[in-house]
Amino acid sequence: MIRFEEFTGVSLVDKKANSSMHWKMGTGQGSMKIDTISYLNEVGVLSPTCKHEIPDTSLLKMYRAMQTTRHIDERAITLQRQGSITFAMSALGEEACSVAGAAGLEEGDWIFSQYREAGILFWRDYPVQDYWHQMFCNAKDVNLGRQMPNHYASPERNIVTVSSPLGTQIPHAAGTAYAMKMRGDQKVAMCYFGDGTTSEGDFHTGVNFAAVRKAPCIFFCRNNGYAISTGLERQFASDGIAPKGIGYGIHTFRIDGNDVFAVRETVARARKICLDGEGPVLIEAMTYRRGAHSTSDDPSLYRPEGEDELWEKRCPVLRLGEYLKKQKLWSDAKDKKLLKEIQEEVTKAIEVAKATPKPPLHTLMEDVYFEIPSALQEQYEELKRLYPGRD
Ligand SMILES: Cc1ncc(C[n+]2csc(CCOP(=O)(O)OP(=O)(O)O)c2C)c(N)n1
Incomplete structure (x- = not known):
């Protein structure tokens, strides 16, 4: 296993967390120093330590889903500024967590997301048109306009509706996982949340319940550095989120959340741990919220200058693109064509959603x-x- 800072020469530590190893209470392994699993560096070079093979078709699909997510987020912010939609949240810089995380799962696994994980939809072939119906909260919105934008859902893809009160999805995911265990389904539930949400009571309730009942649940925390304007150092005194999993006695990993190989491998490994009856798994994915918290936020008021530039270099989409080009699976020309295709599809979908009436x-x-x-x-x-x- 290779530490992020050794591999890339850039420290992930910053003000966040030390750094990965798989740490499990009672095994006698490791100390409280938790390294970060990372395989794909910033210029798209894959570490030889990576044994996780991803089929070319999946790599290309991940790339497309990440680019779709990024483009959709950009357009949503503009539409909000123009007054066409009421609100928008962006996953800029965090697209690998949602897309590669969903790619590590299997069909039929349940996903409970927070709100910065639209990439799970596009990995599971959700129609772009339906995404925009939800963003416009119109009559064709899956929630019939009863929720805010970014509160997507896809019952037919086992993707549960985003819920505004933070953390409520965590006990729901733990309970769903336990129900599947009782029924003997060979399926898992995966639950996404941010670092800030681990301060909610529901995080502790859900993780402890799943730990005691050995529920097949993957708790996927995007540690993106902030809970709106509250930086990590003002959220908790622990070394990031991983010690919380260790505290509850469950398998815990810390990974580079901007590396599709590390994310997909760890989720697939966590899935196996769950289905082998070893109980839930906590994954802390180190990433960074490059955009504002939402269209109601202005991060220039609380974020140090230069932080975004540092993380722009660690972009998960660029990194995968560079790797694909090195493998001769991708090119600048293909990139241009893809972006044009996405842009045209999105423009058309926005027009249709805009023209669709509000729900009766x-x-x-x-x-x-x-x-x-x-x-x-x-x-x-x-x-x-x-x-x-x-x-
Ligand atoms: C119970 C509850 N408390 C507060 C809020 C307001 N709120 C919305 S998002 C957010 C920050 C969440 O941060 P984090 O979990 O780290 O996710 P991120 O937005 O960084 O992806 C807060 C405090 C809420 N929605 N629900």
Whole structure:
């Protein structure tokens, strides 16, 4: 196993976390120094220590899904600024966590995401059009406009709706994993969250439950340095997130979250650990939130200058692109063609989503109560008066 800083000459430590080894309580292995698993360096050179083979078709699919995610995020921010959508969040710089993480899973595994993981959708061939219907919260939105933008879901792909209150997906994932274990399904649940979310009670409840019940659940933490404006040093005193997994007695890995090989290999390995009955796994993926927290945030007020430039060099998309070119699987010309294709597909999808009407008012009242309570009915009647023709 190679440490990120030895391999790339750039320290990942910064203000974040020491650094990887697989550490498991009671095995007597390791000390509290946790190294970072990393194979693909910043200029796209794969370490010879990497034994994880990824088929060329998967590498190319990952690349496309990452580029799609990046482009979609850029367009969403512009649309929000133009007033066409209400809100947007970007995964700029963190695309490997979602895409390569989903690529390490198998069909039928459940995914519970936070909100910066749209890449899971594109890995699982989610239509770009449906993504934009959700961003516009229109009548074709899977949530019928009841959620904010970026709260995607795909029931047919086992991707559970994003939930705004942080951490609520963690006990849900642990419970789903335990249910699958009880039923004898050979499937896992994977749950994404950010570093800030590990300070929520639900993180501790969910991880402890899964640990005690040996539920086949992969807890995937994107340690991107910030919880909105709160840097890591003001969030917790531990060496990153990995010690929290060790504390709960579960298999724990720290990886370079911008390296598709490290991410995909570790998720596939975690999956095997889960299905071998060894209990849940925590993965801490070291990455960086290069954009603002959301369109309501201005990171220039709290982030030191130069930090983004440092992480721009560690870009997961560029890194994979460089590797593919070295393997003669990719070229600048193919890149140009791909970006044009993505851009055209997205532009068309945005136009369709924009022209799609908002959901009818009655959908606001449905799907919760068997019989609509009278107070709600009164509100509905008032809404109908205020918005004639929209019921
Ligand atoms: C229970 C709860 N508390 C606070 C918030 C407000 N909030 C939204 S996102 C966020 C930061 C989360 O940071 P992190 O988990 O590190 O994820 P990141 O945004 O960095 O990807 C906060 C505090 C919320 N949505 N839910």
